[in-house]
Amino acid sequence: MRAYIGEVSFDYPARRARLAALLPDHEVHALLVTSPVNVQYLTGLASSNAAVLVRADGSALLATDNRYIDKARTLDVPVVEAPDVAGTLAEPGAGIEAAIMSVATYRRLGEGLVPLGPVVEVLRAAKDDGELELLRTACAITDQAFADISGKIIPGITERDLARLLENRMIELGADKPAFDTIVAAGENGATPHHAPTDRPLRAGDLVTMDFGARYQGYHADMTRTVSLGPPAAWQREVYDLVAQAQRAGRQALAPGAESRDVDAAARTVIEDAGYGDRFRHGLGHGVGLEIHEEPFLGPARTGRLEDRVPITVEPGVYLPGRGGVRIEDTLVTREGGPELFTKTTKELLVL
Numbered sequence: 001m002r003a004y005i006g007e008v009s010f011d012y013p014a015r016r017a018r019l020a021a022l023l024p025d026h027e028v029h030a031l032l033v034t035s036p037v038n039v040q041y042l043t044g045l046a047s048s049n050a051a052v053l054v055r056a057d058g059s060a061l062l063a064t065d066n067r068y069i070d071k072a073r074t075l076d077v078p079v080v081e082a083p084d085v086a087g088t089l090a091e092p093g094a095g096i097e098a099a100i101m102s103v104a105t106y107r108r109l110g111e112g113l114v115p116l117g118p119v120v121e122v123l124r125a126a127k128d129d130g131e132l133e134l135l136r137t138a139c140a141i142t143d144q145a146f147a148d149i150s151g152k153i154i155p156g157i158t159e160r161d162l163a164r165l166l167e168n169r170m171i172e173l174g175a176d177k178p179a180f181d182t183i184v185a186a187g188e189n190g191a192t193p194h195h196a197p198t199d200r201p202l203r204a205g206d207l208v209t210m211d212f213g214a215r216y217q218g219y220h221a222d223m224t225r226t227v228s229l230g231p232p233a234a235w236q237r238e239v240y241d242l243v244a245q246a247q248r249a250g251r252q253a254l255a256p257g258a259e260s261r262d263v264d265a266a267a268r269t270v271i272e273d274a275g276y277g278d279r280f281r282h283g284l285g286h287g288v289g290l291e292i293h294e295e296p297f298l299g300p301a302r303t304g305r306l307e308d309r310v311p312i313t314v315e316p317g318v319y320l321p322g323r324g325g326v327r328i329e330d331t332l333v334t335r336e337g338g339p340e341l342f343t344k345t346t347k348e349l350l351v352l
């Protein structure tokens with residue numbers, strides 16, 4: 001299997017029109033967008049230096065430097081070449097992305113600019129059909145890579161080598177690159193949620209947590225599985241079954257209209273009721289799309305309701321210092337009638 005679905009095209013003017021319609025609510029006549037992924041979302045230009053000014057009347061001007069100008073001129077938006085992209089487009093009364101623009105740039109340009117919270121990020125949360133197809137493909141590559149390398153999850157291979165096998169296989173299967181730095185955590189290292197792979201070899205008796213994903217045409221998959229090297233001890237089976245039960249509860253709570261913190265609570269209470277509440281200290285999940293972590297976020301203090309068509313992870317874990325840990329993570333998408341599961345690798349405890 002090698003995943004190719006051809007280049008997917010998007011209606012960028014329609015996205016800018018949706019943004020423009022929101023600007024009066026934020027009391028600005030224009031938004032100066034400087035987040036590279038937000039510029040990509042609104043124009044189709046992927047770059048490390050571009051900005052787009054979108055006005056409330058729907059008009060827009062894109063600025064980028066000489067490295068990206070040829071590509072920019074092929075897009076359906078007026079473009080200007082300028083190395084100082086934000087300085088070229090800034091105008092009094094325009095909103096800026098406060099979480100993105102540096103303090104130094106704001107001080108330089110700040111006169112009359114209006115710092116705003118996430119605007120484009122909120123627009124990006126619900127995906128269109130083309131985006132969902134890219135995410136489905138990214139997740140299929142992720143599943144297939146795991147299936148292809150699973151015979152190599154054996155005592156003696158190191159965390160680093162296993163991470164590299166997963167990453168290389170995803171690229172062979174058509175991924176742009178890994179969606180994030182792959183986590184492989186064996187034995188006691190599994191107690192650290194975001195452990196960086198080391199030269200520790202896997203050993204019989206380890207639980208091994210692998211958190212990885214493919215990026216495909218810019219869209220990020222995210223999946224975690226924990227496997228047992230040899231028959232699990234009683235405590236390993238108990239913790240695995242608990243996390244699996246919590247993960248199921250979290251998935252079942254995903255629905256358009258659900259409160260973010262209620263989805264988190266559906267899974268968290270399962271773990272708390274079993275006495276492991278203080279061993280699950282991160283949020284339940286996050287949106288995925290052009291970024292690996294994006295709106296919306298699921299956590300005890302997260303407010304807001306989920307929309308329809310929102311790809312999101314559900315990833316409870318239990319982490320026991322000195323012993324190990326279990327995390328199970330899927331990427332799903334909210335749909336009326338129940339979420340669609342994108343990562344399909346089994347969640348039965350694999351004993352390898």
Ligand code: GLY
Pocket residue numbers: 180211212222315329
């Ligand atoms: N792979 C990073 C995360 O699960 O959030």
Ligand code: MN
Pocket residue numbers: 211212222223224329
């Ligand atoms: Mn992950």
Ligand code: MN
Pocket residue numbers: 222285286313315329
């Ligand atoms: Mn995740």
